[in-house]
Amino acid sequence: MKKDWWKNAVVYQIYPRSFADSNGDGIGDLKGITGKLEYLKELGIDVIWLSPVYQSPNADNGYDISDYQAIMEEFGTMDDFDEMLDKAHALGIKIMMDVVVNHTSDEHRWFVESRKSKENPYRDYYIWRDPKEDGGTPNRWESSFSGSAWTYDEKTEQYYLHLFADKQPDLNWENEKVREAVYDMMTWWCKKGVDGFRFDVITLISKQPDLPDGEEIGNGYTAQTCANGPRIHEYLQEMNEKVLSRYPLITVGESPMVDAQMAKLYCGKDRHELNMIFHFDHVSGSMKHPGKYGKWDAPAMDLPELRDVLARWQEGLSEDGWNSLYLSNHDQPRCVSRFGNDSAEYREVSAKMLATAMHMLKGTPYIYQGEELGMTNPRFEKIEQYRDVESLNIYERLTKEEGLPEKTVIGYLKEVSRDNARTPMQWDSGKNAGFTEGNPWIDVNPDYVEINAGKEMSDEDSVFHYYQKLIRLRHEMDVIVDGRFDLLLPEDPNLFTYTRTLEDEKIFVLCNFSKNVVDIPEEIRGYLQGDVLISNYKETGTDYLKPYEAVVYQIS
Numbered sequence: 190m191k192k193d194w195w196k197n198a199v200v201y202q203i204y205p206r207s208f209a210d211s212n213g214d215g216i217g218d219l220k221g222i223t224g225k226l227e228y229l230k231e232l233g234i235d236v237i238w239l240s241p242v243y244q245s246p247n248a249d250n251g252y253d254i255s256d257y258q259a260i261m262e263e264f265g266t267m268d269d270f271d272e273m274l275d276k277a278h279a280l281g282i283k284i285m286m287d288v289v290v291n292h293t294s295d296e297h298r299w300f301v302e303s304r305k306s307k308e309n310p311y312r313d314y315y316i317w318r319d320p321k322e323d324g325g326t327p328n329r330w331e332s333s334f335s336g337s338a339w340t341y342d343e344k345t346e347q348y349y350l351h352l353f354a355d356k357q358p359d360l361n362w363e364n365e366k367v368r369e370a371v372y373d374m375m376t377w378w379c380k381k382g383v384d385g386f387r388f389d390v391i392t393l394i395s396k397q398p399d400l401p402d403g404e405e406i407g408n409g410y411t412a413q414t415c416a417n418g419p420r421i422h423e424y425l426q427e428m429n430e431k432v433l434s435r436y437p438l439i440t441v442g443e444s445p446m447v448d449a450q451m452a453k454l455y456c457g458k459d460r461h462e463l464n465m466i467f468h469f470d471h472v473s474g475s476m477k478h479p480g481k482y483g484k485w486d487a488p489a490m491d492l493p494e495l496r497d498v499l500a501r502w503q504e505g506l507s508e509d510g511w512n513s514l515y516l517s518n519h520d521q522p523r524c525v526s527r528f529g530n531d532s533a534e535y536r537e538v539s540a541k542m543l544a545t546a547m548h549m550l551k552g553t554p555y556i557y558q559g560e561e562l563g564m565t566n567p568r569f570e571k572i573e574q575y576r577d578v579e580s581l582n583i584y585e586r587l588t589k590e591e592g593l594p595e596k597t598v599i600g601y602l603k604e605v606s607r608d609n610a611r612t613p614m615q616w617d618s619g620k621n622a623g624f625t626e627g628n629p630w631i632d633v634n635p636d637y638v639e640i641n642a643g644k645e646m647s648d649e650d651s652v653f654h655y656y657q658k659l660i661r662l663r664h665e666m667d668v669i670v671d672g673r674f675d676l677l678l679p680e681d682p683n684l685f686t687y688t689r690t691l692e693d694e695k696i697f698v699l700c701n702f703s704k705n706v707v708d709i710p711e712e713i714r715g716y717l718q719g720d721v722l723i724s725n726y727k728e729t730g731t732d733y734l735k736p737y738e739a740v741v742y743q744i745s
């Protein structure tokens with residue numbers, strides 16, 4: 190196997206709770222996934238990134254782990270896991286595990302011990318501090334899910350740190366025993382035969398020892414001060430030495446607060462850390478028009494802003510490092526609703542256009558379940574329909590503490606709640622979109638009657654078949670994997686257009702991000718030559734682009 194095989198790979202993310210339910214309890218599970226592997230084979234992907242399947246009380250749908258070496262009961266058993274892994278491998282599909290080690294669940298054995306007494310051997314596995322003299326929190330950090338990042342524990346009269354929910358206490362990476370335990374756990378999974386790891390919020394694990402307040406950012410003091418801490422690279426290099434370098438893995442670190450320059454420290458060739466990272470520059474909402482309430486009321490980026498970000502990362506990592514390419518995941522609204530146009534008229538073309546723009550870039554593409562069908566935001570109208578801890582907390586805060594009208598807050602959730610990505614996978618036009626025989630844990634998007642895998646698999650022109658073709662092109666053409674990226678028309682209000690070049694091979698990518706007909710500017714007409722590799726309209730001309738048109742030419 191080529192050492193950097195992951196450069197040729199396309200990854201598909203499964204959010205198990207919402208993928209396929211095999212036993213009618215309304216919750217997706219491992220047997221459900223095993224039953225759908227043929228579907229993924231048909232799509233053509235190489236790797237599955239499996240969101241957490243470990244034992245968890247589900248305060249944050251599995252991102253709060255109470256046992257790293259056991260399977261969540263609702264998802265099945267370790268035997269079910271092994272069966273899934275074997276079947277995936279038999280089909281040539283690799284499995285990448287989600288490693289959540291910035292924090293555990295408060296129900297993890299380590300934390301149960303830790304909170305018992307200040308002398309407990311596990312006390313120092315977590316971050317405990319005395320109250321300030323007035324009884325207040327040790328500093329002003331805020332949880333990503335609203336409120337203070339500190340929770341007071343009566344028993345030992347100290348606060349513990351949690352950058353996310355209060356049921357997600359942060360591990361103390363300064364403690365060597367914590368690090369050893371994490372590496373042992375990862376080795377255990379490697380020995381089982383898994384093929385890679387996605388690291389949850391890995392840039393946050395090294396805290397500054399004195400835990401300073403830091404600067405006030407946006408509307409509060411936030412835990413952003415924790416990103417890229419003083420020992421982060423030491424930890425990742427240690428992890429690489431002890432685990433990652435010993436197996437032929439694919440690794441990606443979820444990396445809030447990292448820019449394209451800093452990224453090279455995480456995924457540069459000679460760094461011995463990770464293969465690639467997920468940055469947030471294009472999914473945090475517009476930077477030009479920041480919201481008063483962070484991501485909640487920031488508009489999505491328009492094309493010029495999005496293009497600037499994507500091009501900056503392409504160029505930033507052109508010589509060293511490697512990009513991950515994504516527009517959606519389980520934390521983000523559906524990309525066709527956010528960056529495209531999900532009206533009946535333009536949903537399919539705009540979904541295909543976005544896919545073209547991303548899949549022709551240099552890097553490893555990540556497809557989030559249902560993206561390959563052009564699934565849309567459900568835009569739930571009632572707070573009772575939301576399930577996500579982040580959404581429920583912000584709803585409380587904005588309606589109660591900030592006094593915003595309910596309608597306004599629901600308006601925010603409809604566009605950016607993480608639940609937009611978490612509605613059940615739409616398999617067919619039958620009951621509950623074929624996701625479950627029972628009552629789904631979260632409502633199915635009613636548009637499943639129109640948008641579902643069954644329908645798309647029997648339609649040659651579907652979004653599904655378009656993704657299949659994009660994946661196939663990447664597997665067949667080295668220029669798509671390794672070619673140099675060159676941006677064209679950096680100031681154009683509507684077009685994202687670039688070339689990729691590898692020695693004497695060249696492709697030309699042209700995407701219209703607007704719903705208007707756009708004349709093809711003089712400067713790029715010279716590139717309209719050679720064969721059309723892929724396009725989202727049956728016919729493409731050389732004078733103008735139709736709404737959301739995308740076309741790729743093989744120039745040489």
Ligand code: TEU
Binds near residue numbers: 289333519520607
């Ligand atoms: O997400 C971390 C993260 O920084 C954000 O995307 C977060 O989801 C939030 O939306 C900020 O507004 C990771 C996981 O992907 C997420 O599902 C978990 O909830 C979180 O870490 C905690 O483990």
Ligand code: CA
Binds near residue numbers: 216
């Ligand atoms: Ca189930």
